[in-house]
Amino acid sequence: MSNFPFPPASGEHPSYAPEEPQRVLDPARHRRAPILEALTAHVARTRAAFHIPGHKGGRGMDPEFRRILGRQALAFDLINIAPLDDLHAPTGAIREAEALAAELYAAEDAFFSVQGTTTAIEAMLLSALRPGEKVLLPRNVHKSVLSGLILSGAIPVFLTPEADPVLGILHGLTPEVVARALDEHPDARALLLVHPTYYGTGSPLETIVSLAHSRGIPVLVDAAHGAHLPFHPDLPVFPTYAGADLVAVSMHKLGSALTQASLLLRQGPFVSRERVRASMNLLQTTSSSYLLLASLDAARRFLALEGRRRVGRAVRLALRARDKAGRLDGLYVPGPFRPELGFSFDPTKLLVYVADLGLSGAEVERILRERFALEVELSDPFNVLFVISIGDTERSIALLLQALEYLVREERRDVPKVMPFLLPPEAPLVISPREAHFAEGELVPLEEAEGRISGEAVVTYPPGIPLVLPGERWTSQLLAYVEFARSRGVEVRGTSHPKAHVVRVVAE
Ligand SMILES: Cc1ncc(COP(=O)(O)O)c(C=O)c1O
Structure with missing residues (x-):
């Protein structure tokens, strides 16, 4: 299935699937940014505001903070007054912006979250499950899934993801594991997956989704790390394209929005839009930040118009960086994990196994911070993860490679330490x-x-x-x-x- 909804630039060979023309976006529609437009018009015509926020465009706040943010941004720091629509019952600019976001990601509905993907994930569980109902899910879920389990009262049935025998990390679920779990738990009411994982592994989603659908249950996907997937044909499939029913996406992670801005996408017959709206309303603040809402709107426009070019550049930079880093003696830069099992791979997640240098990931993280003022995405006992994104440039990648060259040249400890653990041991679940x-x-x-x-x-x-x-x-x-x-x-x-x-x- 194609992962690529855009018309080719003129003269280019089309890489989207021509049999799916409904996924081709209309650039004219996507040049609009309804929330940004409503804010701009509102700020321009308002002479005085006798409502909160009380800083009133930054006039009543700490001057240094005002200088840092700038008057324009502070003028946009508004709340849900009538001309600006209301996230809890959208009928105007927010509704239009959500519809455009749904179109971008080939979903029927999009719901904006100003509380990150954490809230979107909690809302997925609250929408699809009742207290006491079983949900199948891998054990390597983010802690927001735990919040969703506690709030919904759903009972987790943990499935074992594929473990990487070298890197000490967990990847995705295979269709075989899911099929067995569906047989063993015919009363399960939903399946939740992480796709792609933090480390960039995609699961064989199409097969897994059809297995779940054939048993009449919806598939919820934590795609916190997947906002960029639709914009390059070689990246793992975006979950809505594979038929997933609910998909939570951190637009702030890899989709160019401000921190905390996320999306919950919905499609299909299993979970109604009313139920999702009710769950989001239950969890979200009544004072939604218009800076965050506008940033979601702007991120959607940016990705619709520029995503293909910018994600293409990020993939190229990442491939080059992987190649060069992989040639450094003592570093291991893993490629795709077991593609024969159907796993896919996001090369922009540059994972570097550093244990052969005799260093832990955390030690490397500290060295890079102290010597190069360079911050990494994460480190674990054996690895360091560098995220290469639409914000990277030749220069940032050159600095990264320079730092890695220094590491293998100057920081090598000769004897690799013996590791008592590859992965965290499993803990038996006794009560919900x-x-x-x-x-x-x-x-x-x-x-x-x-x-x-x-x-x-x-x-x-x-x-x-x-x-x-x-x-x-x-x-x-x-x-x-x-x-x-x-x-x-x-x-x-x-x-x-x-x-x-x-x-x-x-x-x-
Ligand atoms: C896999 C995964 N899911 C969910 C989340 C939560 O996302 P947010 O920080 O947008 O609330 C994260 C955050 O790091 C994550 O890594």
């Missing part, structure tokens, strides 16, 4: 995350938690995947893994204590 969240609990030092049911999530950060969920039992292996992760410089975060030295456990 919601039950554990609401249960009576007590605080104990982490080292005394063995055998206890966790009352909170403990998360390694990034990527923000819980090591332990509320409802899972602490084992000696898990406690040993926490020690290991800390020794490799990985941040372990809890709720009761920021570094999880004390954790809440369920009173038994």
